[in-house]
Each structure stands twice: as structure tokens, then as C-alpha cells.
Amino acid sequence: MKSIIENLLTFFIALTGLIGGLIWGMNSNWEPEPMIVTIVSFLEIISFIIIKSSKNNTDSNNTPPVNNSNSFTFVVNNEKEITNSEYEDRQKALTRLLFVDDNYTEFKIISILKKAGWINTKAVKDITDLDDSKVIEADIIFVDINGVGTTLFKDQGLGLASALKKKYPSKKIILYSAETTGDRFHKALKEVDSCLSKNAEPFQFINLIESYNK
Incomplete structure (x- = not known):
């Protein structure tokens, strides 16, 4: 939770810097200082987007594979997954x-x-x-x-x-x-x-x- 807040805060600071740099640059005929602020803020936003996209792809790749084997699993009444054999045994008992x-x-x-x-x-x-x-x-x-x-x-x-x-x-x-x-x-x-x-x-x-x- 803490890392999410920190990331969002960094993003909004960079976005604020970008907007402020653009306004400053247009009002000062793009002197070096506002241009540097604008470029740095823009690069920070791009970096944030790239890192976020890379993390989502990593999480997707780490998702456990779907069980396509003959040993099926079931979730019964929100309990832990059970195999088809365990499910059949439970049905017998019931x-x-x-x-x-x-x-x-x-x-x-x-x-x-x-x-x-x-x-x-x-x-x-x-x-x-x-x-x-x-x-x-x-x-x-x-x-x-x-x-x-x-x-x-x-x-x-x-x-x-x-x-x-x-x-x-x-x-x-x-x-x-x-x-x-x-x-x-x-x-x-x-x-x-x-x-x-x-x-x-x-x-x-x-x-x-x-x-x-x-």
C-alpha cells in the first residue's frame, strides 16, 4: 500500500512539473530553466508508464497456469480446492x-x-x-x-x-x-x-x- 502511494505521489509531482514547466516556458520564451524542468518532468512520466507496464506484464507471466490435466479441482462452499476424487468421496458421504x-x-x-x-x-x-x-x-x-x-x-x-x-x-x-x-x-x-x-x-x-x- 505504501509503495502504491509513493508511486502515485511521484507521478503527480512529475505531472505538476510538466504542466508548470510548459506554462513557465511559454511565458518566458522558453529559457533554459523552464525547458529543463519540462523535459525532466516529461521523462519521469514516461519512465513511470514504462515501469508500470513492465510490472503488469511480469505479474501476468507469473499467474499460475490453468490445470488442464485429468485431475480436475472444485471449490465447494468457498472452501479450499479439492480434487475430483475428493469431491466424489464427499458426494458419497453426503x-x-x-x-x-x-x-x-x-x-x-x-x-x-x-x-x-x-x-x-x-x-x-x-x-x-x-x-x-x-x-x-x-x-x-x-x-x-x-x-x-x-x-x-x-x-x-x-x-x-x-x-x-x-x-x-x-x-x-x-x-x-x-x-x-x-x-x-x-x-x-x-x-x-x-x-x-x-x-x-x-x-x-x-x-x-x-x-x-x-
């Missing part, structure tokens, strides 16, 4: 998954997802209240077709998934089942966001979650 499955303790995908970074993965045996706090908190809900929703719907998981999608249209509702037969024309199959075999590979569950997490 995404809340819920599995509604009467045999969830035997369903290995839940533990696999947690180990893969989806730490907010929860599971319940059934939903008896659509306003259940776990339902409200979840971003993506996986619903088993059989053995759940039995207290609320005669068509079990199909009815539950349909009701959840109608009540929470912004949530992603995914039906899954180990059964290969059943009502293939149930309206819930068209209302939910996706359907998946319970025997699908873990990467298929992960890919589906990631597609909704972008």
Missing part, C-alpha cells in the same frame, strides 16, 4: 441410501456400499409409516418387492414403492427382487426410477447410485 428388505442382514451389498464410501447406507426390515424419519432422510430408497410393505399394501413392495414415489417425487425409488417371476405389468414398475435384480453384481448397484448422484 448421499443417504436406504434399503427396505426383510432379509437385509443377509444382503451383502449393504456392507459393500459402506466399505466403498457410501457411509450413510441404512437398512430396515419394513416401512409401516411413510413419514418414517429414515424415509424422510434418504435420497435413494431401494425397495424389495417381496416381504415388505405388508402392513400397508396387499401387493407388498410394489405398493410401498409406488406410494413412496408419489409422496416423495424428488427421491429416487428403486425396486429390486430375487424373484424372476411376478406381475410384470404392475403400475409401480413404471412409476419408480429403476428396477434391479437382487442378484445383480455390486458394480451394477454402484453404477446406478452414481448415475443419480451426479
Whole structure:
């Protein structure tokens, strides 16, 4: 700040000297003294402009290069820059998954997802209240077709998934089942966001979650 003030002061003194020298010279038929003052002031102004321009070019050349590599960075909520890998890990930690499955303790995908970074993965045996706090908190809900929703719907998981999608249209509702037969024309199959075999590979569950997490 001090150097800026000093530079501006020098510039204005030189400018004042130039103007004063011109007036003095015109009034004295350009005697040596006013001519010297005018020339010196003019040279000081030119020097100031050249030095200032040179400094700006130097600052421009010292600007860090744009990162064009495959390792992208993001600024989240005015925090420090993070890599794309760190960003993905953060998104995983923020995404809340819920599995509604009467045999969830035997369903290995839940533990696999947690180990893969989806730490907010929860599971319940059934939903008896659509306003259940776990339902409200979840971003993506996986619903088993059989053995759940039995207290609320005669068509079990199909009815539950349909009701959840109608009540929470912004949530992603995914039906899954180990059964290969059943009502293939149930309206819930068209209302939910996706359907998946319970025997699908873990990467298929992960890919589906990631597609909704972008």
C-alpha cells in the first residue's frame, strides 16, 4: 500500500512539473530553466508508464497456469480446492441410501456400499409409516418387492414403492427382487426410477447410485 502511494505521489509531482514547466516556458520564451524542468518532468512520466507496464506484464507471466490435466479441482462452499476424487468421496458421504428388505442382514451389498464410501447406507426390515424419519432422510430408497410393505399394501413392495414415489417425487425409488417371476405389468414398475435384480453384481448397484448422484 505504501509503495502504491509513493508511486502515485511521484507521478503527480512529475505531472505538476510538466504542466508548470510548459506554462513557465511559454511565458518566458522558453529559457533554459523552464525547458529543463519540462523535459525532466516529461521523462519521469514516461519512465513511470514504462515501469508500470513492465510490472503488469511480469505479474501476468507469473499467474499460475490453468490445470488442464485429468485431475480436475472444485471449490465447494468457498472452501479450499479439492480434487475430483475428493469431491466424489464427499458426494458419497453426503448421499443417504436406504434399503427396505426383510432379509437385509443377509444382503451383502449393504456392507459393500459402506466399505466403498457410501457411509450413510441404512437398512430396515419394513416401512409401516411413510413419514418414517429414515424415509424422510434418504435420497435413494431401494425397495424389495417381496416381504415388505405388508402392513400397508396387499401387493407388498410394489405398493410401498409406488406410494413412496408419489409422496416423495424428488427421491429416487428403486425396486429390486430375487424373484424372476411376478406381475410384470404392475403400475409401480413404471412409476419408480429403476428396477434391479437382487442378484445383480455390486458394480451394477454402484453404477446406478452414481448415475443419480451426479
